[in-house]
Amino acid sequence: MESDWGDWLPTAVSAADPDTVAVWYLGCNGFVLKGREGTTVYIDPYVGTGDPPRTVRMIPVPFDPADVTDADAVLATHEHTDHVHGETQGPILANSEATFYGPGASVAVTQEENWQSAYDLGTDQFETVSAGESFELGEFTVHVEYAHDPDAADPVSYVFEHDTGVFFHGGDTKPDAGLERVGDEYDIDLGALAFGSPGMIPDKQTREPTYTKWYSDEAEVVEAARLLDLDRLLPTHWDMWKGLTANPEALRPHVRSFDAPDRLELAEIGDRVDL
Numbered sequence: 001m002e003s004d005w006g007d008w009l010p011t012a013v014s015a016a017d018p019d020t021v022a023v024w025y026l027g028c029n030g031f032v033l034k035g036r037e038g039t040t041v042y043i044d045p046y047v048g049t050g051d052p053p054r055t056v057r058m059i060p061v062p063f064d065p066a067d068v069t070d071a072d073a074v075l076a077t078h079e080h081t082d083h084v085h086g087e088t089q090g091p092i093l094a095n096s097e098a099t100f101y102g103p104g105a106s107v108a109v110t111q112e113e114n115w116q117s118a119y120d121l122g123t124d125q126f127e128t129v130s131a132g133e134s135f136e137l138g139e140f141t142v143h144v145e146y147a148h149d150p151d152a153a154d155p156v157s158y159v160f161e162h163d164t165g166v167f168f169h170g171g172d173t174k175p176d177a178g179l180e181r182v183g184d185e186y187d188i189d190l191g192a193l194a195f196g197s198p199g200m201i202p203d204k205q206t207r208e209p210t211y212t213k214w215y216s217d218e219a220e221v222v223e224a225a226r227l228l229d230l231d232r233l234l235p236t237h238w239d240m241w242k243g244l245t246a247n248p249e250a251l252r253p254h255v256r257s258f259d260a261p262d263r264l265e266l267a268e269i270g271d272r273v274d275l
Helices: 008-015 086-094 104-112 114-120 177-185 216-226 249-254
Strands: 020-025 031-035 040-043 073-077 101-104 127-128 134-137 138-146 156-163 165-169 188-195 198-200 209-212 231-238 272-274
Touching: 008 020, 008 216, 020 114, 020 165, 020 231, 073 086, 101 104, 101 209, 104 114, 104 127, 188 216, 216 231, 216 249, 231 249
Parallel strands: 040 073, 073 101, 101 127, 165 188, 188 231
Antiparallel strands: 020 031, 020 272, 031 040, 134 138, 138 156, 156 165, 198 209
């Protein structure tokens, strides 16, 4: 996949020497985390262009997966194409010998699409995880947690505990009482939650414009952040699909009267935020 930006973003990640944990937003719902000891984790990276005219990518392709050589793991939150994507994640796994972690439905996609053969990967590069489990990933302790995404078959969220802070990635979760338990259990410094507008998107079969709502709206994303008791809310996904884009600045009046989140952290594709 040819990058619109050359190799500057993978180069910046490789060269970074953060004091805590550096978090790069890849657009859509993708992130790279790099800890101060060098552990590097990709979460839901996606550089596909969608399925025009149904789903049309509205942001640049920020990197060529072939340029990613430093990665310890690729994590998927659920099985949708913009979260589990062979053309993006296969080359990362091949070049870096990273391990792919995901719930059962996500790992099933890699098997159905025969990633092992297509990208010359080993069976030991795939790990199935379930909500309630935890595992060590370099300097991170990763907790696999609950997510409420009725559109997905097997969604999870991830909590990354680090000596210097805690990062939460909710996948495409919407607000639900189950998130309150997650918020009670962890002191989350920075949380990424999917946000977007409803819109008229061509139906997958008929291609007729159909009312579509895939992500939390303004009130819902703030409610999820409140349930999680986030210090900082970083909205995602609002930039990605034509017809479903939204303005994250519109969240400011929604958050101002709540105790959580304390702060709205806005990032555009390619931006770095530190814990």
